[in-house]
Amino acid sequence: MLRREFLNGFGLSVGASLLAPSTVLGVQTTTAIGTSHIQPGDWTALRNLFPLTRKYIQLSTFLLASHPKPVADAIEKHRHAFDENPSDYWHHHFETIDRDICTVAGQYMGCEAKNIALTDSTTMGLAMVYSGLQLQPGDEVLQTVHDHYSTDMSLAYRAQRTGAKINRIALYDDPAQVSTDDVLKRMKAAITPNTRVFAATWVHSSTGVKLPIRAMADTISALNKQRKANQQILFCVDGVHGFGIEDQNISELGCDFFIAGTHKWIFGPRGTGLVWGNDKAWAQSEPVIPSFSASYEVWMGGMTQDQVPVGEHMSPGGFHSFEHRWALPEAFKLHLQLGKANVQQRIHQLNQQTKEGLAKMPHVTLYTPAGNELSSGLVCFDVEGVSPADVVKTMHNKGIIMSSTPYRISYARFAPSLLNNEQEIEQALAEIQALA
Ligand SMILES: Cc1ncc(COP(=O)(O)O)c(C=O)c1O
CATH class of the missing domain: 3.90.1150.10 (Aspartate Aminotransferase, domain 1)
Known part of the structure; x- marks a missing residue:
């Protein structure tokens, strides 16, 4: 449909979608999207936003989020509108919505929206980053023995395709006794002149250890100052188990790439995640899956690539389970409300x-x-x-x-x-x- 035709027919559905019916918790309510009225630090009120069964004490909720009410309401609103009129609903939103989602994510993360790519999971983000990095035979990637399967396999597949070599180190032997000094010492000792990428995990789901990412980044940055432009080390972090817990601006964490799912501690919709990269990091990456962003318009001949924010260009395209992705801002807003x-x-x-x-x-x-x-x-x-x-x-x-x-x-x-x-x-x- 032509964009103008479509906009002309849109007035009604916009108004209708601002107040959406919801059957969450089995109760038919009308809820203004994005307003849960929760007070900072009111943990009982927060718990009441989740339909999570009370038959059990839940000490594994990080695995996969139960949707809190504002997220569930937003999903329901989008699902309803898509089911009613998928083509119009998508056409009305697709040009701006990813940018809007990244703006709210950026507010939570303390970073620029343009540097965020949207994914479906931590695993998709890791695979995307490690598949897109420019690596040559002879280049080395340093990773740790503490990383998740998804990091290990993404790097192993990449090494098979490029001839790059993977080296692995233990940053500690006894997790209970880990120390920042020892982590930095081991990391420095394992970096060689051929190391181009250092892959690590913020909080280890294997041991519960949280790595001192800022100190590690400062050490890498000092090494990079002594290296030529083509020998720089890129620091990539799977941050999923610190994200939604630690009071940290991601752009100040010091890593070059930060990869996380938003369907664990963030309480975002299941099947959502993101990658943040600084300008240097994105400049060294190539897209793996064509994005359905303004890059499509570049392909059509109507724009140039420099007009497309890099995060949008790197977001894997194709149609997604949009009702989930588009509800993600509600999870970040909830965290910001809680403080x-x-x-x-x-x-x-x-x-x-x-x-x-x-x-x-x-x-x-x-x-x-x-x-x-x-x-x-x-x-x-x-x-x-x-x-x-x-x-x-x-x-x-x-x-x-x-x-x-x-x-x-x-x-x-x-x-x-x-x-x-x-x-x-x-x-x-x-x-x-x-x-x-
Ligand atoms: C450290 C770490 N990285 C990645 C993942 C995979 O996350 P996702 O399910 O979002 O792909 C997990 C799983 O919990 C994990 O523990």
């Missing part, structure tokens, strides 16, 4: 309580560092004589949902979040105590 400092304080407090409780139990070995400096929202541990899988099963039978780490060495894992309270943590600790 980033409050969110960090609350999650750290509940994790501290969990670790202090576990540390007192002689039959428990705690692997996650005790302090918040080098840990965040994940607590990994072992119970003497009980396998992690059996700990998870027994706790489930007691009404507590937790996880075991999906790595070759597996631990039992709690993830105390904004959806928990102090009493729930005490109850979970009491059940672990009962395993003695």
Whole structure:
């Protein structure tokens, strides 16, 4: 449809979509999108926004978000409009909506919207970044033994295609004893003149260790100052388990690429994620999947590539589950309403309580560092004589949902979040105590 024709027919549906019916929680309501009226730090009110069952204590909500009401309402609004008139609804929004989403994401992240690409998951972002990097045979990528499967495999596939070599290092042996000095020492020792990329993970879902990304970035930056332009090291971070917890502006974290899903701690719609890159990082990347942004207009001959924001150009195109993607701003707005400092304080407090409780139990070995400096929202541990899988099963039978780490060495894992309270943590600790 011609753009003008389409705009002419649009007035009615815009007005209609501002107030949308919702059947979330089984109640028919009319809700103004984006207004949950939640007060900063009101954790009980926050919990009430989630349809999450109360039959269980949920200590694994980071795995995949339950949609809070403002997100669910926005999804419902978009779904309804798409089902009613997909072509018009898409035509009206597609030119501006990704930019609007990135603007809200940028407000939360403390970075420019133009540098954000939208993805469907952490895995898609990692694959996109590592597939798009310009690498030659003989170039080296340094990664760690602590990274997730998705980083490992994205790099392995890339190495197969380019002839680049992957080197792996351990940044610590005993996670509970990790130190910033030792991490920096090991990282520096493993970087060679051929290292072009350093891939790391902010918070390890294998151990709960939170890496000192800023200090690592400063070390890499100092090394880069002594290197020629074609020998620079790019620092790429899988940030998914710090994102939505740590009170951190992403552009000040110091890495060049920051990759995360938004369907875990951020509470965004399932099937959403993003990549932030600084200008230097994007300049060294090539798109992998053609974007359906203004780059399409470049292909048509109506624009030049420099007129397209780089993040939009790098966002994988094709049609998506738009009702989910377009509802993402509501999750960032919710976090901003709660206050980033409050969110960090609350999650750290509940994790501290969990670790202090576990540390007192002689039959428990705690692997996650005790302090918040080098840990965040994940607590990994072992119970003497009980396998992690059996700990998870027994706790489930007691009404507590937790996880075991999906790595070759597996631990039992709690993830105390904004959806928990102090009493729930005490109850979970009491059940672990009962395993003695
Ligand atoms: C460190 C880390 N990176 C990536 C992923 C994959 O995330 P996604 O499901 O968003 O692709 C996970 C899974 O939880 C993870 O723990």
